[in-house]
Amino acid sequence: MPKQIDHEKRREQIAQATWRVISERGMEGATVRNIAAEAGLSLGALRHYFSTQDELLAYSMKLVKERVTARIREILSLDLPPREKFIRTILELVPMNRENMVEMEVWFAFTAYFRHKPGRFDMQDDGVYLGLQKLMDYAEQNGLLPASIDKELETEKLYALVDGLALHAYMQPQRLDGPRLERVLIHHLSGLMAAEKQSDAPDRRS
């Protein structure tokens, strides 16, 4: 049993080395050779944990998704008002700090890379859309959303807004930094919840 745990832990360390390589050199640099060097392993040792490059890349991407999911689960378990939980979980989906930025870089590089390898890794299911649907349900059930809302369209908009902001923060980190990201998202979410607490949304038109 301890050996099994070591095996999984080592796979995670290799995945983290993969993230660093992708973040620094892009997907073109994410060769098995470079990743082995970054992880401090021989090529043979690396192959013991991952038999192909695609297997390693798919695992590294899966780990990004798991980390984000774990952070969101933690926020939802906190003793906070629903409104704050709703806002804080959505802020987790954009790169507010260096750690999130590396995840975003990896996600973005993967998306472009796997787009032309159908079947190998399903990028359509990155879980964000499904997660946002659940969060919108949560907001609705907790009375945060006005009854008149078109929830389906608003979910699609929020999904596009989150990924668009993440993409821009990745491409233009100087212009769109953490505080600005937060301002834009809170502005949007305040608007979305406007009918609930008008006083919380001074920037709301109407």
Added chain:
Amino acid sequence: MPKQIDHEKRREQIAQATWRVISERGMEGATVRNIAAEAGLSLGALRHYFSTQDELLAYSMKLVKERVTARIREILSLDLPPREKFIRTILELVPMNRENMVEMEVWFAFTAYFRHKPGRFDMQDDGVYLGLQKLMDYAEQNGLLPASIDKELETEKLYALVDGLALHAYMQPQRLDGPRLERVLIHHLSGLMAAEKQSDAPDRRS
């Protein structure tokens, strides 16, 4: 002079062959060899027009931008109400049809590729943010926006929404097709202009 024109025309044909290769095989497939084959040229003939792969790729990307800009300029020159011009130009920025989708694929592949080649091609300046700032100014000058609006934040939101929708249409073309893209964007723009013509925005909360 005719020779100069032929030269430029041939460069455009090569750029279009580059788009097709990227759209079908991704950036990894965009080798000089594959592009020459797609364009029906020998490697030597291709090198006559572009001496390096990066020069070819940068030119191909520049041509995408020019085509989008030309289409937007055309819409703005039409005899239409400002409101319709505003909506139609923004719809040009998301992939509503096969042609736009190829441009989006190319843009997206380039973004990921050039992200780790600083200085070679400035992805921060894809022109969309600047273009949207001008369009928001146009909307304001034509009385389409409520006075209370935070124009800067709304421009940032619109920019994220446009690129997020484009990204999702690229990754999930079955789910987010042209009509749905249009619905989401018009829903958002109607909300943005809500104070101007309340009757045009039946889906608007307030």
